[in-house]
Amino acid sequence: MLQAARHSDRALWRLHNAQAWQQFSMQHLTEAAEGPALSDDITAAPPAAPAEAALPLSGQDALHSPAESSGQSPARDGVWQIGVQAGGSRGKLSDRGEMNRCVMRRDLQRFFTGLNVKEADIRMQLDTEYMPVAFLVNFASEQDVQRALEREGRSLGTKEVKMWRNLIKAPPITDTLGPRNSFGRFLIASNLPEETRAQEVHRFFQGFDMMTNSVVEMRDFSTHNRNLVGERIRSVAHRAVVGTAIDEGEWTDPPKPGPVYVVRFETAEEASRATMSALAAEHPWAPPDMLQDVLLAVAGDAAAAMWLLAEMQPATQSLARRAALAFAAGNHSEARAAAVEAATVRRVAVRAHAAAAAAIEHANNQGRGLAADTLDLHGLHIGEALDALERRLALLEAVPAAAAPGAVPAELRVVVGRGRHSSGGEAALARVVDNHLAAGGRQHRRTGGSVLVRLRPAS
Helix, strand or coil: CCCHHHHCCCCCCCCCCCCCCCCCCHHHHHHHCCCCHHHHHCCCCCCCCCCCCCCCCCHHHCCCCHHHHCCCCCCCCCEEEEEEEEECECCECCCCCCCCCCCCHHHHHHHCCCCCCCHHHEEEEECCCCCEEEEEEEECCHHHHHHHHCCCCCEECCEEEEEEEEEEEECCHHHHCCCCCHHHHEEEECCCCCCCCHHHHHHHCCCCCEEEEEEEEECCCCCCHHHHHHHHHHHHHHHHHHCCCCCCCCCCCCCCCCCEEEEEECCHHHHHHHHHHHHHHHCCCCCHHHHHHHHHHCCCCHHHHHHHHHHHHHHHHHHHHHHHHHHHCCCHHHHHHHHHHHHHHHHHHHHHHHHHHHHHHHHHCHHHCCCCCEEECCCCCHHHHHHHHHHHHHHHHCCCCCCCCCCCCCEEEEECCCCCCCCCHHHHHHHHHHHHHHHCCCCEEEECCEEEEECCCCC
């Protein structure tokens, strides 16, 4: 942690990861975030973050099935991959072939012991509804793949393991974490104490591959009043559900803006690793699996992950102490109950995050009397903003144009901000929305602090 940040126990790193434009359904994400990671580690001291931190998972990064992939040409300097399913019980997979959500990356790492598989080599494969259906595992050589496939008949606990071999030599997982442009290599550090200097930020990220003159201060950033509405709503929602220790009056007055720095890395992979490192430094109490799960739940948005982890910390640590005391006293049923309750805290925190996002969206739009053809995304994290955009587009385009001539607007105006008065979020959001619309083949154009999207009414 930065030396200056130690003087402020509420100073948060809010790192806006450039890979945060994946869109996820929060309903599915809440389910996907469930798992036994807390109960597995609840009685042990949280492990330190590994030097080679595992990378955030990405829904858009999921490769297609082998049948779809077979037509692609081999990538240069790639790695060999196999797909793994571990689901069902008593030797049977579910009819959908859906992966059992209790299987974690570390379980697969143990399953492939001796084949030099690291956590960063394992990635979820998601279906079209962003539900986990399998893992993709990287191997360094053809020989390792053959040795791995020999283990197909074995079980993973009580779960059957089924494998298939990708028919291509695929690019490394880290090469598909996001667009390979300069923005994909940036992180933005804000909410820092006033006395924080660029040298301290550089020392914090020492060890990562950074560009020359990698830390640059952005002097035209200040806290936007409208964003405070979002922060208040988010804080109240999380406090009510999770029981956080944040003081009731924390957001009564606008916080004093501190410096904002842009940190530039050589690759998007290094930016992702730095994000995990910063999360682990700010939240040393959280084991790596929890950091990964929270990043998945918020679609890779590191700023949102900071929020969730901060809100989860008091309740989670209290339950961990309770479980440890119960276990030491020989009360294993009480220890298990505390572990289950801790897992519930994680799920509830994700739901509270979604509820807060909905309240912020309502306050910015219906709460201000905006028409349906205008959508204000101020105050939302990137994953939340893209979800809100897709919901509004679906709502407006559901009405057939012929059924109500003139009732359906020709365009949706999406307010993203110019980035002049934000803490970094809206500056990133404008570009993310542009990329998201372009990827969906939608006609759109930028005008000032808004994006105008051409609607496609139902026929």
